[in-house]
Each structure stands twice: as C-alpha cells, then as structure tokens.
Amino acid sequence: MNLFIIKTGAGILLFFLLLGLLYSSVWQPCRVIDPVEQGQMLPADRQPPGLPMPGAAPGRSDVQTLTPWLAPVVWEGTFDPVVLDSIYQAKNITIAATVFAQGKYIRFLKKFLETMEQHFFTGFNVHVFVYTDQPIEVPQVKMASGRQLTVKTVPTVNRWQDISASRMVLVLALIEDELHDYADFIFCLDVDSQFHGRWGTESLGDLVSVLHPGYYKVDRSAFPYERRPISKAYMAPGDGDFYYCGGAFGGLLQEVHRLTKTCSTNFGDDAKKGIEAAWQEESHINRYLWINKPSKVLSPEYLWQDFKPREPELHIIRFSGVVKNYAEIRPNV
Numbered sequence: 204m205n206l207f208i209i210k211t212g213a214g215i216l217l218f219f220l221l222l223g224l225l226y227s228s229v230w231q232p233c234r235v236i237d238p239v240e241q242g243q244m245l246p247a248d249r250q251p252p253g254l255p256m257p258g259a260a261p262g263r264s265d266v267q268t269l270t271p272w273l274a275p276v277v278w279e280g281t282f283d284p285v286v287l288d289s290i291y292q293a294k295n296i297t298i299a300a301t302v303f304a305q306g307k308y309i310r311f312l313k314k315f316l317e318t319m320e321q322h323f324f325t326g327f328n329v330h331v332f333v334y335t336d337q338p339i340e341v342p343q344v345k346m347a348s349g350r351q352l353t354v355k356t357v358p359t360v361n362r363w364q365d366i367s368a369s370r371m372v373l374v375l376a377l378i379e380d381e382l383h384d385y386a387d388f389i390f391c392l393d394v395d396s397q398f399h400g401r402w403g404t405e406s407l408g409d410l411v412s413v414l415h416p417g418y419y420k421v422d423r424s425a426f427p428y429e430r431r432p433i434s435k436a437y438m439a440p441g442d443g444d445f446y447y448c449g450g451a452f453g454g455l456l457q458e459v460h461r462l463t464k465t466c467s468t469n470f471g472d473d474a475k476k477g478i479e480a481a482w483q484e485e486s487h488i489n490r491y492l493w494i495n496k497p498s499k500v501l502s503p504e505y506l507w508q509d510f511k512p513r514e515p516e517l518h519i520i521r522f523s524g525v526v527k528n529y530a531e532i533r534p535n536v
C-alpha cells in the first residue's frame with residue numbers, strides 16, 4: 204500500500220514537472236515582447252503621429268515629401284538640423300556659392316551677403332564667389348571664420364538674357380579651374396534675393412534643385428517649359444516632373460559640373476540656330492533635370508518670392524526674391 208502511494212505521488216510530481224518544462228520551453232518564446240515595456244520605444248502618447256519608429260523625424264502629411272524616384276522633398280518639419288549638422292561637421296566639408304551682380308543688380312548684393320552670413324550654412328566652411336562688372340562696388344561684409352569671399356571681375360554685358368545665360372559658362376569654368384579637390388558642394392544663387400531662415404546641411408545632395416514657387420501647385424501642362432522641338436531645351440507635352448527654379452540649384456561639384464556643361468553646350472547650340480529658350484538657362488535646367496533626376500528637391504521655402512502671399516504649407520521662408528521693377532533695373536527690356 205505504502206509503495207503504491209509513493210509511486211502515485213512520484214508520478215503526479217513528475218507530471219507537474221513535465222508540465223512546467225513544457226510551459227517554459229513552448230509558451231514563453233511565443234509571448235510578444237513589448238518594446239515599450241523593454242524601454243526600446245516611446246509610449247504611444249509620446250510618439251510622432253503615424254511614425255512609431257524610434258528616432259524618426261516627425262514628417263509632414265500636408266505636402267509631397269518624396270518624389271516618385273524616392274528623392275526627398277525638403278520641407279520644414281521633415282528633418283532634424285542637429286543630427287544633419289553633426290554628420291557634416293564630422294566631414295569638415297566646404298560649400299562654394301556663386302552669385303552674379305552685374306549692372307544695376309549690384310544694389311542687391313549687400314543684403315544678399317549680409318543675410319547669407321546669418322543663415323547660409325552657419326558654422327561651416329563657405330566660399331562665396333561674386334561675379335560683377337563693378338568690383339569696387341562690392342560691399343564689405345564681415346564674415347565669420349571659415350567663410351570667405353572672392354570677387355571675380357567680368358565684362359559688362361548689355362542683354363540680361365546674356366548675363367543670365369553666361370552664368371552657366373562661368374560656373375563651369377570655376378569648377379574646372381579652381382574648385383576641384385577643394386570644395387565639396389556648390390550652390391548657384393540669384394542675387395535679387397535675401398535669406399530669412401536657415402539654409403543648411405538639409406539641402407545637401409548629389410544634384411539639388413528647388414521647386415519654383417509659382418508652379419508647385421499647378422498641373423504640368425501649365426509649366427512654362429520650352430515647347431519648340433528645335434530647341435535643345437524642348438519638353439514634349441506630358442513630359443516633366445516638376446518646374447524647377449533657375450535662381451537656385453546645386454549639389455556635388457561633379458554633378459553641377461555635368462549640369463553646367465550640358466546646359467551651356469545646349470544653350471550655345473540653340474544660339475547657333477538663332478533661338479533662345481523660353482526662360483533661357485532655366486528652360487535648359489528643366490530639360491536637364493527631366494533626364495537627370497535630382498537626388499534631392501528643395502521645397503519653395505528655398506526660393507520664395509516676396510510679392511507672393513504666404514501659403515499655409517510654408518512654415519518658414521528661407522530665401523526669397525525681392526520685389527523689383529524689371530524696366531528700371533535690367534539693361535534691356
């Protein structure tokens with residue numbers, strides 16, 4: 204009898220022991236590990252809306268933030284300036300910038316340079332190249348350490364279309380003759396504009412263009428592309444992704460070299476045939492960027508126009524064209 208009780212007791216003990224083993228080996232690994240509980244993730248009420256990934260930027264849902272070829276479209280709220288700056292500070296990069304101030308456009312240079320000093324890549328190595336036919340009129344603007352300005356004297360040109368177009372040739376020469384192995388990125392900017400907010404490392408990319416403030420909300424059939432097939436800037440109906448600005452573009456030296464080389468050659472080929480594209484080099488840039496997609500697209504925050512009422516999606520204006528009287532400042536009509 205005693206032996207029977209001992210055997211039964213041992214049997215029950217063994218049964219529960221096996222059950223316990225089964226629980227720990229089968230049930231435990233099936234438990235869903237809660238990342239909040241584990242401290243790997245912020246609780247739901249502290250996460251950016253719609254983006255439960257740790258470390259994700261909040262993002263924007265009211266504007267297009269990605270092109271169909273997966274290039275970012277940079278808007279305020281889509282990036283973390285502190286993270287970006289620390290990445291590029293470690294690389295000790297140099298950014299070149301070109302600006303043309305010929306004829307009466309010299310009057311815009313002071314404000315352009317003063318505001319550039321406040322907002323354009325502050326804390327980074329910046330080398331500004333000013334192209335002008337009046338070198339003695341170039342204003343003295345105090346620049347922070349690591350920043351410098353070089354004045355390039357160019358002959359006076361009497362047609363604004365030629366001034367605008369000559370930029371491509373001169374930027375190309377600058378990259379070939381002086382910037383190779385020295386600067387990393389280059390931006391080419393219109394002088395009739397001022398900086399009002401940060402323009403920094405978030406704008407860096409291989410090939411960077413800015414959405415034109417007048418055409419980012421219209422159908423591509425309304426884009427003012429060059430429409431004559433004889434021009435090398437020709438865009439067929441239905442072609443085109445966006446309408447980009449001629450007043451601001453940039454990127455890696457070798458990419459901007461390729462752009463300025465192609466556009467200046469195509470501009471010259473058109474001139475030999477006696478034609479000039481609808482919006483001069485802007486038309487050629489648009490054709491180039493249709494074939495060679497930009498790797499980063501900057502929102503119209505990066506070239507607004509002062510005369511335009513501010514749109515609700517514009518949380519900041521970084522760079523904006525001043526109101527000007529074309530008839531009064533251009534050398535020809």
Ligand code: UDP
Pocket residue numbers: 302303304305306307308309363366367392393394395450524532533534
């Ligand atoms: N520009 C210049 N002198 C002129 C005309 C043009 O220096 O007489 C340069 C200047 O940098 C200017 C750029 O070419 O910002 C493009 O011309 P503009 O700004 O008049 O073109 P828009 O922005 O009105 O299309």
Ligand code: MN
Pocket residue numbers: 393394395450524
């Ligand atoms: Mn302009």
